[in-house]
Amino acid sequence: MLKKSALLLCSIFLLTSCKPVPKTQSDTHWYDVMPRPSWSAYRSIDTNQNWFEVYQLNENTYAIYEPYQWQEAISYLLLGSEKALLVDTLQGIGDLKTVVDQLTSLPVIVVNTHSHFDHVSGNYQFDNIYGVDNPFTLENAKGHDHSVNAGNMTADTFWKNVPKDFSANTYENKPYKISKYLSDGEIIDIGDRPIEVVFAPGHSPDSLILIDKNNRMMMTGDSFYPAPLYVYSATSSFRDYFNSVQTMRKYQDDVDFLLPGHNETMQPSTYLAKLQEATLAVQDSRTPSTIGDNATHTYQYEGFSLIVKKPLDY
Numbered sequence: 001m002l003k004k005s006a007l008l009l010c011s012i013f014l015l016t017s018c019k020p021v022p023k024t025q026s027d028t029h030w031y032d033v034m035p036r037p038s039w040s041a042y043r044s045i046d047t048n049q050n051w052f053e054v055y056q057l058n059e060n061t062y063a064i065y066e067p068y069q070w071q072e073a074i075s076y077l078l079l080g081s082e083k084a085l086l087v088d089t090l091q092g093i094g095d096l097k098t099v100v101d102q103l104t105s106l107p108v109i110v111v112n113t114h115s116h117f118d119h120v121s122g123n124y125q126f127d128n129i130y131g132v133d134n135p136f137t138l139e140n141a142k143g144h145d146h147s148v149n150a151g152n153m154t155a156d157t158f159w160k161n162v163p164k165d166f167s168a169n170t171y172e173n174k175p176y177k178i179s180k181y182l183s184d185g186e187i188i189d190i191g192d193r194p195i196e197v198v199f200a201p202g203h204s205p206d207s208l209i210l211i212d213k214n215n216r217m218m219m220t221g222d223s224f225y226p227a228p229l230y231v232y233s234a235t236s237s238f239r240d241y242f243n244s245v246q247t248m249r250k251y252q253d254d255v256d257f258l259l260p261g262h263n264e265t266m267q268p269s270t271y272l273a274k275l276q277e278a279t280l281a282v283q284d285s286r287t288p289s290t291i292g293d294n295a296t297h298t299y300q301y302e303g304f305s306l307i308v309k310k311p312l313d314y
């Protein structure tokens with residue numbers, strides 16, 4: 001149902017990417033499902049950067065969304081009484097800093113749900129970045145030259161509204177500095193709004209989730225979104241993902257909404273139980289799957305699917 005299911009047809013496999021690049025078919029486009037209807041539930045905020053769409057999710061929470069590129073990446077701006085927390089910084093296309101400055105004058109802390117390029121490439125615009133002391137994170141913080149992600153920025157990954165000063169031919173990921181290392185279980189208090197950091201490796205070695213109990217929200221990054229979930233790259237671990245999903249499930253009663261890193265926002269937290277069931281079913285050899293390239297197996301569930309590599313590292 002979701003257009004991302006077409007990913008099974010993909011042949012390009014890039015280790016630094018969350019998603020492979022779509023394979024173009026003459027009669028369909030990945031953006032045929034756009035705009036996704038679920039976004040219309042939220043107030044759209046005009047900014048002077050039309051590369052991004054900005055939506056107000058509640059009084060003190062904004063989603064900053066890139067609907068015009070295949071990744072459909074989403075970052076979140078959480079406002080406290082003293083500081084703002086920017087969760088992920090998208091792909092480095094467009095001027096994210098200007099958008100953030102329009103939304104708040106509070107000092108901004110950046111936290112990345114993980115260091116894949118489509119979540120950290122705007123980091124270079126910010127000077128207060130909390131990160132994980134993990135070799136994967138530290139390597140990605142050095143940035144990537146054009147060759148690494150050129151395949152993720154091909155013409156068919158764009159739809160419209162590409163900023164005039166952007167060129168896919170020179171696209172690169174700029175380095176950034178981590179100013180503070182995060183601990184598992186740490187609380188970041190941005191003023192009357194404690195945000196709990198929970199390490200959740202699996203999709204990547206440095207994945208984490210953020211829990212905002214006051215607002216009953218969980219920022220899930222790529223550990224959950226309502227589309228195919230990727231736990232098959234060379235740096236993914238199903239074993240770690242399974243354990244992280246058990247941890248996420250424990251918070252289901254504390255949150256109503258999951259705020260994912262791609263496609264759609266404010267998903268019901270009941271997905272956590274379904275995700276837990278899915279990670280258990282994947283370990284049962286009787287559960288049907290679709291076998292793809294590179295020993296990948298896709299397990300389809302209502303609203304999402306799970307792509308793993310066999311044999312499982314379990």
Ligand SMILES: [Zn+2]
Nearest residue numbers: 017018116222
């Ligand atoms: Zn990712």
